Amino acid sequence: MDVREGNNYSLLENFVLNASLEILGKRFQGRDFFHDYFIFRRETIYALHPFLEEQKINLLKKIAIESGLKNEKIDEVSRMFCTGSSLFSLELYVQLNELKKFYEFFDKLLQSDEKLANILGEPKILIDLWDHQKEALQLWFQNGGKGIVEMATATGKTMVGLAAIQVLYKSRKKLNVLVLAHSKAILRQWRKEAISKLGLIADPNDNYNTSIGYGNKLRIEFNTMQTVYKNPGVYETDYLIVDEVHHGAGKEFRNALNVPCKWKMGLSATIEGGERESVLDQYLGKTVYEFTLEKAREKGIIPEFKLYIHKNFLDVRETVEFYLITEKIVNLLNFINSTQKEEIKLISNGKFSSFENLSDFVHLMANSRSKSDQIPAEWNSLSALLFSRRVIIHRSSPKIESAINLAKVVARNKKCVMFTMDIETCEKIYDSLSSYVNTYHVHSNLKEHQNNEELDKFKKCSNGVLIAPKMLDEGIDIPDAEIGINVSSSKTKLQLVQRMGRILRKKPGKKPVFHHFVALPQSFIDPEDSFNYLNDLAWIQDITLKMGITSEIYDADTIAPEDVKTIQELEKRSEEVACRYHAKYDKITSNEFGTIRIKSIVDSIEQEAKVKLINLLDNWDGSISDEQWIQILRASYDDESMVSIPNHLWLLIIAERKPENIVHLLQKYNN
Template sequence: MELNRDCDSGVNENEYRSQQQLKSHSTDKKSDAVNYSNEKEILQRIEDLLTDIIKKKTELQLDTFFNHLNDEHESYYNYGLGLFYLKQNDKKRSLKHLLFSYDQFKATDKYVSAAIACSKSIEQNPKNAELHRRMAEMHHQYGAYKKSLDSYLEAIEIYKQQREWTKIKNLCNIAESIDSNNPLICEMYGYAYKNTAGKKPEAISYYEKAKQIYLNCGQKKDAERCNKIMNEIMSSSRVQELDISYFTSYKRDNINTVAISDGIPVDEWINSNHTSSNVLKLAESDDMLLDYDIYKVDRSICLTLERTNGSYRQSYSKLEDFFLNLFFEMLSLRQESFNDSNKSFNYDEYYTVKSEFLEFRQIINQALGQAYMNQDSSSIGTIYTTPALSLLKKLLKSIDPDLNEVQLEYIEQAKHIAVPGSALFYLELFTQLKRKDIILKLQRYTSDYGYNEISGLIDIPVLLLKPWDHQLEAFKAWKNNRSRGIVEMATATGKTVVGFMAIENLVNTNQKNRKIIVRIIASSTAILNQWRRELIEKMGLMADPKLDYTSSIICKGAHINFQTVQLVMKRPESYACDLLIVDEVHHFAAESFRNALKVPTPRKMGLSATIEGKTKLDYLAKYLGPIIYRFDLESAIKADILPKFEWKLNVVYLSVTEEEDFEQISKQILSLFNQVSKDYATIRKISKSEITITNLYHFVRLTEIARYKKIGLPDEWKALQAKLQERRWIIHRSQPKINKAIELASYYLELKKKIILFVMDINTCDLVASELEKKYSNVYVAHSRMKDANRSILYFKKAASGILIGAKMLDEGIDIPDAEVGINVSSTESKLQLVQRLGRVLRKKENKIPIFHHFIGLPSTGSYVNYEDNIKFMEELSNIQDIALHLGVETEMNYETDQLLDVHNSAETMVHETNFGDKVGTLYLGNILKQFKEKEVHQTILRRLGLFDPDKKISDEEWRQIVREAFGIKDELYLNVPGYWWVLVIGDRNAKKISKLLKSRC
């Protein structure tokens, strides 16, 4: 069907783009701007050059091509790479780089170049609605309304074939704002509503509007067609209107049952669950309330509870009351520290928190859903800090800037229990926060500001850690020197955090919201990749952490770019910015690199561990400013920032209170998983692809997507989800068996040592103390129920020897006295919390190296769920190995039984033999391997591996030494290569297999 263009549809046929000055990259040093035709010429020149080179098929010519691209701006470089991979028939890489260039062209107002890059992408993927939507948005932004409308209609047509009714309505809404009298848009709107249950009136209204426009234009056939569709809609029955293949919750044989089922009486449902655990009841009622929220948007969903007088409101209001009462009953039981008058709720406060909780939950979940949907689909899962978790951390920071990173990490710990946004997630978060003032502020702040204000935090950079004193001093010194100068800090003392503070300050003081450019340059791509990852993680930025340094980060109008010195030094005037950060600045004193420091910018910061030689320093000071702050290795050791210690890992069985019930839950999970893994229809609906569920991580990932897309789940999926949450909750509330820790503490007390013992909760504190007090008098306990906890700590501080036993209280910034031995029996999912605990005890005393014992608890054989527990175990070991590498210490493994050693070996074998693709547990293998791509690092590792006997198993310590040597880091210095230990395990600890993995992926 074609619309008669003579009809006045509200579109100005000659309006192609608004007249505005476009900034562009300079290809001529005499000019700072390029007109539209020159933009096309640059792109055409790149394409012609590539075509000519491929014809000649010479590597030398190809090198020339890449050298030419290096001379161009990064956006042209990505465009050229996109064309190169397209010629190689590598569509995936081609699309990736073309979209990079599109984003960069668009960000720098190169309208024509962006349009061409997007057009090239569409040529490869003509059925990709998302690409057409991007093209439409770009045309719309630059005033090319006719082209924008055409692209929106292309995207809508594709979504129509995919039956994406909600997306059609969203795009129609935008298209209607461009041309409210376009009958095609009205028809598409009507078509989407026609296929949405309960929306017949809206569908008829839009078809009627389309009909009238066609009549006004004299297009009677099209008007008659619209009239016919309206008659069909009005004559169809409710059952005919519903499309059974698109039901999102339950599969039933009879359509009539689906359409009119009254469901279960709410009282019957509540009473039928009297034997279930509170965790299971909370998880199930939470899911039912989520279904009710979905039902308000999509009436085709089938709800569990019955209607009353034709409405679900009464049943679900009663369920809400049940849910709230259960939630706060569990919270009261969990919040043992509420017995403390400083933290407990009085009646009015308790009532306020309870009454405001549902509104708080609704606003936060809406914002979390938006954050989740905005992230790249390939990064969905539990890798790094997701945008949803970053949003909550920023919210807490907004409420109380003095919160430390351990308290913010409570959000990460809650994530290990349940999906962010679920009731169990909030229950764990509130429990960990403890402080009533924070919980009250969190809910009140959320309600006062509402969804728009809260969701706006997603785009704001916030430093999600509390800087050390020396970092604050360094930043202050830099600001006082007119935002110029060099910060010299010893390795591993956090010099990058000073750079983060500069970025945060610049962006958040940009009151006019003008465009800001931050540029970070370094001599190594590995350093730039690490900067990008840590910026996303530690400042809560919306970006895909799997992408490399060539992908800019955009937040609140700021464009954070990462460039190598090799690129910038060729034409520094093309890289003007508002803030320049130069890492490892001592390299830039080399004559070949000096030119890079001439980048035009009002703010310059150099970062380095050490700068040797007056000549080097004089040259660097000329362009960056003098050294304005020093923090050397000696200062770091005095400040206890760089400790050395012995680290002993003790693997024991987990202590679970109701072992039989726990074992039964584990078996039910395996049974339910077998059913769910064969439900291909639901898998396709959620993932939009033909993927299969081969393990529980795939299942959890899909349920996260379903929650934020508001897709209802079948009964079996809900049951498995609830059982998994129940099991994780039990494990989280359990701890390694305490008897071995008591034996260990007794051993050190006999040796007259000073010991700190960390346990899970207050009851365990008292239990351990009562056991040790039977034999020893110097036993001290500190927890929040004690009125004289500080006095107990003081007595321990003055004692020559003894043991201090504590739980969460010891995490919260309390001044803990020195100790020689640390014993951690509390389960710790957070790397940060573990390092903090290490820092409490790692004090050198009389030249003796302190010792830290870390207990790892595993479920017993009858309760072990292979994939779930193996990956959790491997992740915990990987976290520990990361810290060991970073701090330059060795680890020693000890097992309670030989059977536990077998479990460890079996878990490593599973990781090696399973084809994970790019994802292993919560880490992406591709991202880990990128750290080894630099030629020198890569070659050093391969050379060292070549020296090993092919049949020999490489130990943790041997692999650690190989990695340290490859990165050129001596034993006394510190190195951060997240996830490096996975490479050893995936490679089966075999030199040949690891080499093969690195050669194929690096």
């Protein structure tokens, strides 16, 4: 008998059903069991008949929630048996009886088709919120339904925005919602999440700008900041959600935040910079809740992970090109200093008449955009040279080849996400990998439907690699990728955290690994290059301490001894440059990361920990390595695994890695 044929399947189902009933009848002991079950089966079939398969499951979930049940019970039963079948009804009936919820559930199931359709159409969160999501929602409402929720990537900020829809709809019974984001891909994901998590009736594969809702009672619309900022008044709504809200701080798009509305929620992984914060406060309200990456690790929201650092030198051609451009930069900076003192004085408003270093030049250029007509041609040429040199680092062949070789191995049986600086590098890696492993790519030069198809294929595959420049930095959920490979230098901590967040989403049996690639030139312009390289390392150490993890050089034992020596000398010289600069200016400044002050680092160490830290250092003999520094800091916090001391590596560097110098700085800058 072929059980796959319809009639044979029914015969088999009836056989299993009767056998199960006989066993369960003895277990429950009584005629009521059979009588109640057959009524329940009949009414379940009648109640579910008008609805599609997915709608049936969502309806049962919503009834389960209203009956005080975990909706996971419906998932459990639907995974075992076809929804609405006799065996499905039997298993659900048994589960409800064991949980003593049968009559509550059955009463709600017996409602009219119209009332059942109302239950199905109304928004209801179909998963349990985490405690931090509940707290964020509560604080947002306490602030009058306005404000920004900052939550680390992979900790469920989307659910906070959706949960507010449920609460607002329940109190008003009519609600219009507008979701704003800077990316169509993010909006497409929001639309899918709203349908699945709120149990709404809509096709999740429709275009991102197709609204969803329930009759004339609920309408959820989705649009880009790039569209709305032109005329925000025509997009009036009740509840405005702005995802990745830091994009709205830019002068170009902040007008999009003027959409007329009663409630507004901004969502972001984190917001960096005082001006950005003040702009967003003005338009959306203050930050009402913060949930950091380290808090997420501490509470088990995201899993433990491993962090590997890959250091690669430029190849011969790149080294020569880098050196030649470096010479041109030095010569042009000297020329500007010797021949354009008056111009420097004029544009800097009399602050200085020559550039002490490249940082001075870069900062002045960044702050002089309104004086572009006064900028000498040589200054623009110098800026172009700096950019050209940076591109060499970003596109370094050894770095990219090393990442490709790694992906060839790990993507055979795991899912990987690779981040690149630009589309050109993305395409190069795609071409190199596509004949070895399942390879997918997304970027802005592809059409929207092509990007959507690539993302869907990657989500469905069991192994392979997804490559992207910046599209994956924010908001796009890749739930079962577990290897991250970053070959693009991150200009901000936010970018690095967001990239890590793409692989940190918790899933049973998943152990994420993040590989961060760094390209090293052998000729630096001091101090700018030294600072940028050291700060790359400082970011890694920040994450290591905050997340309670270890970071290590990948395959350190395979690196040639001469390369190890060169790297050590490079880092030593960079640290010496940093010490001399700090001794002169009492700060470290760079265009890449802004200004770092030792006082700010010292202030971020808790007073009690500071006392313990000084005691530990008083008893320490000899120079302190990065690994030893992490151990000492954790020991000063009573061996807490996760400690937040931003830029702590700079304290070690400025102290020349000497314990007595660290103690001196701690005492000097202590409040």
